[in-house]
Amino acid sequence: MILPARYRDTAIRFLSGAVYLVCIVPGNLLLRLVRHDPMSGTPDPARTSYWQPRERHGATKPMKYPF
Amino acid sequence: MLVLGIADHNGPEAYALVKGGDILYAGQDGLIEKLRDEGITSGDIDCFCYFEKPLLRLEREIESHLAHAPRSFAGFCKTMPHKISRSLFAKRRILDLLAPIDPSATKDRILFSDHILSLCAEAFYPSFHEQAMILCLDHGGEWSGTAIARGDGHHIIVEREIPYPHSLGLFLEAFASYLNVPRTRLGELARQGQATYSRVVSRNLIDLKPDGSFRLNQSCFDYAAGGEWTSREMHDIFGQGPRNLDEPLGQKHYNIAASVMAVVAQAAALMVHMIAREFRGVHALCVTGTLAGEEIVRERILRDSLFDHVDIRPDAGNRTLAIGAALAAVYAHHETPRDVMFLRDLPTRIAK
Numbered sequence: 001m002i003l004p005a006r007y008r009d010t011a012i013r014f015l016s017g018a019v020y021l022v023c024i025v026p027g028n029l030l031l032r033l034v035r036h037d038p039m040s041g042t043p044d045p046a047r048t049s050y051w052q053p054r055e056r057h058g059a060t061k062p063m064k065y066p067f
Numbered sequence: 068m069l070v071l072g073i074a075d076h077n078g079p080e081a082y083a084l085v086k087g088g089d090i091l092y093a094g095q096d097g098l099i100e101k102l103r104d105e106g107i108t109s110g111d112i113d114c115f116c117y118f119e120k121p122l123l124r125l126e127r128e129i130e131s132h133l134a135h136a137p138r139s140f141a142g143f144c145k146t147m148p149h150k151i152s153r154s155l156f157a158k159r160r161i162l163d164l165l166a167p168i169d170p171s172a173t174k175d176r177i178l179f180s181d182h183i184l185s186l187c188a189e190a191f192y193p194s195f196h197e198q199a200m201i202l203c204l205d206h207g208g209e210w211s212g213t214a215i216a217r218g219d220g221h222h223i224i225v226e227r228e229i230p231y232p233h234s235l236g237l238f239l240e241a242f243a244s245y246l247n248v249p250r251t252r253l254g255e256l257a258r259q260g261q262a263t264y265s266r267v268v269s270r271n272l273i274d275l276k277p278d279g280s281f282r283l284n285q286s287c288f289d290y291a292a293g294g295e296w297t298s299r300e301m302h303d304i305f306g307q308g309p310r311n312l313d314e315p316l317g318q319k320h321y322n323i324a325a326s327v328m329a330v331v332a333q334a335a336a337l338m339v340h341m342i343a344r345e346f347r348g349v350h351a352l353c354v355t356g357t358l359a360g361e362e363i364v365r366e367r368i369l370r371d372s373l374f375d376h377v378d379i380r381p382d383a384g385n386r387t388l389a390i391g392a393a394l395a396a397v398y399a400h401h402e403t404p405r406d407v408m409f410l411r412d413l414p415t416r417i418a419k
Contacts (some may be wrong), residue, residue, distance in 0.1 A: 016144040020136070024129075024143065028136035039134040039232055041285030043274030050233070050280035054214070054225040063178040063400045066157050067122035 068401060069111055072393030073164060074118035074185070074385040080164055081385035084112075085393035088192065088405065093390050098168060110171045116396035117161055118388040119182040123209035125154035127231055135292035142293020178400055180392040182208025183216070183225055189391030190355035190380045191218035192398055197407050199378075200342050200349050204335060204364070205356035206236030212356070215342060217349070221398040221405040226346075232291040233283050235331050236357050238273065241288050242327045244296035246320050247310040254361050257328040260321025264305075268330050271304050275330070279338030331358065332367035343373040351376040355387075 031038065072083040083093040084101065092101040102108075128150055132139045153160065158174045165172040180188070186208075187201045201216040201223070212234035216225045243250035275281045285291060287301035295309075302308045310320060339352065352374040358364050360381040369377060380387065397403050 012148045013144045016148050017140070020132075020140055020143045024132050024136045024139075027133045031133060037134065038130045039285065039291055040230075040282070041134075041232070041291070043282045043284055045274070047276070049276050049278050050229055050274075050282050051215075051227040051278065052230060054228055063116070063180055063396065066117075066120050066154075066179045067126075 068397055068403060069107065069113050070393045070396045071112050071115045071165075071168070072118065072180075072185075072389035072391070072396070073115060073161060074388035074392060075164070076118065076182075076385055076388060078385055081389045082168070083386070083389035083393045085390070085397055087403065088394070088397065090193070090390055090393075093386050095386070102168070110169070112169055112172075112176075114176045114178055114396055115161065115165060115169075115172060116178040116180050116392040116400075117157070118180055118185045118385075118392040120179045120209050121154040121157040123181075125150060127210050131232065131291050132293065138294065139292040146293060178396050180395040180399075182388070183211065183214045183228070184223060184395050184399065185388045185391030186355045187214075187216045187218065187223050187225070187353075187391070188395040188399065189387050190353035190378065191216075191223060192221075192394040192405065194218075194351070194353055194378050195407060196351040196353075196376065196378075198349050199351035199353050199376075200346050200374075201353045201355065202335075202338055202342060203356045204235055204354065204358035206240065207231050207234045212236050215338070217346065218353070221402060223395075223399060229280055229282075232285060232288075233281060235281070235334060237288075237290060238283055239327065239331060239358070239361075241290060241296040242323065245301070245305075245309045246316075246324060247312055247314075248316075253324050254328060254363055256316065256321050256324035257363060258325075260318065260323070260325035262326045262329040263322045264326035265329050267304060268326050272301065273330060273334075275334055275337070277337065278341040279334055279336075281334055328361070328363045331361070332364045335364050336367050336371040339368055339372050339374075350374060351378070353378045353380065355380040 068087060070085050072085065074081050079095055081095050082098045084091045091105060092098060132143050158177055161177055162172055183203050186203050186205060191199055191201050197220065199218045201218055203214045205212040211228040211230045214225050214228040216223050239253055240250055243253050248256060269275055272284050272287050273281050287298055289295045289298045297309065305323065342352065352372065354368060359379050365379050398405055
């Protein structure tokens with residue numbers, strides 16, 4: 001490792017912060033613009049059920065891959 | 068066929084060695100001795116199966132931060148570097164775990180089950196049912212912790228799920244954090260209280276539908292943003308913040324615990340009713356996941372169930388997940404025919 005251990009955590013957090021500001025925050029703004037709520041955080045009284053089919057998120061993919 | 072299941076979800080890693088449908092070993096220590104006793108040498112193991120899909124979990128983590136920016140900034144900086152390296156280099160990490168057990172292990176022999184599939188496999192495959200419905204009530208897998216699956220022979224088909232961040236396990240975990248007790252003690256507290264807050268909980272915190280599906284009011288919880296478990300809005304509902312460690316447990320805390328457990332037990336009972344109603348012709352039910360270990364939930368399911376047979380798997384720790392991953396590889400991936408009559412005669416040998 002190039003950095004001494006005591007600076008490593010700080011450097012990693014700094015990099016994470018930079019990634020967050022560059023990727024996550026604009027991504028969030030984009031999601032808000034297109035009114036997409038990936039986490040669907042609020043209850044919807046109009047719905048009769050919250051069950052969803054399993055096909056979402058690729059769960060039917062073979063076990064050979066980690067995704 | 069010899070398969071080694073591996074699980075390291077929130078705790079020390081556990082392994083399970085499965086030969087055909089026979090569980091030879093499941094536990095955390097003593098695997099190397101067991102391999103020596105069985106005469107299994109390095110290279111005899113056909114494949115290794117990890118209990119979940121790490122990249123799917125990472126996808127969920129990132130999407131969660133995306134949805135909660137900029138509130139999730141602190142949580143992202145604190146936890147994501149570790150999670151990203153853990154997920155991206157999962158194969159390398161698994162090989163490191165396997166190094167003392169099988170130095171000849173290679174990346175192409177590693178399989179990845181699915182969190183829900185691992186739990187369902189552990190509940191269904193060792194059962195004596197040719198067909199069964201499986202209800203999974205866990206914290207959260209890659210994308211869901213609550214799911215309904217159908218087991219038929221060596222197939223498991225996950226029919227429905229309730230996606231993250233809505234999870235009864237996380238709901239209980241949030242209340243355990245609010246009351247400042249370990250989650251395993253929540254049931255004990257509930258026994259000492261009255262469910263006087265049930266209406267408050269079901270009106271403000273959870274929207275429970277008649278078919279047992281639910282959605283948590285995320286404005287009352289903060290875990291999805293990587294912060295505290297509960298938010299100020301929930302504290303306002305109960306008229307006080309989380310209990311301090313030096314504050315003694317009082318009747319109000321017992322009543323909150325009893326109310327939460329009552330709502331969770333009701334949700335589980337409604338799900339069981341819905342499964343019996345909609346999946347007619349299947350007479351057995353397997354219940355698995357962390358919540359299956361909660362006595363109040365278990366009692367309610369057994370009391371209200373319309374099924375002829377109900378198997379409840381109480382433990383969903385790493386040992387359970389490792390067994391499930393190995394069984395999923397044997398039956399679901401390699402499509403080994405499952406002989407239920409043979410299973411009925413087979414004494415399952417599990418190293419304690």
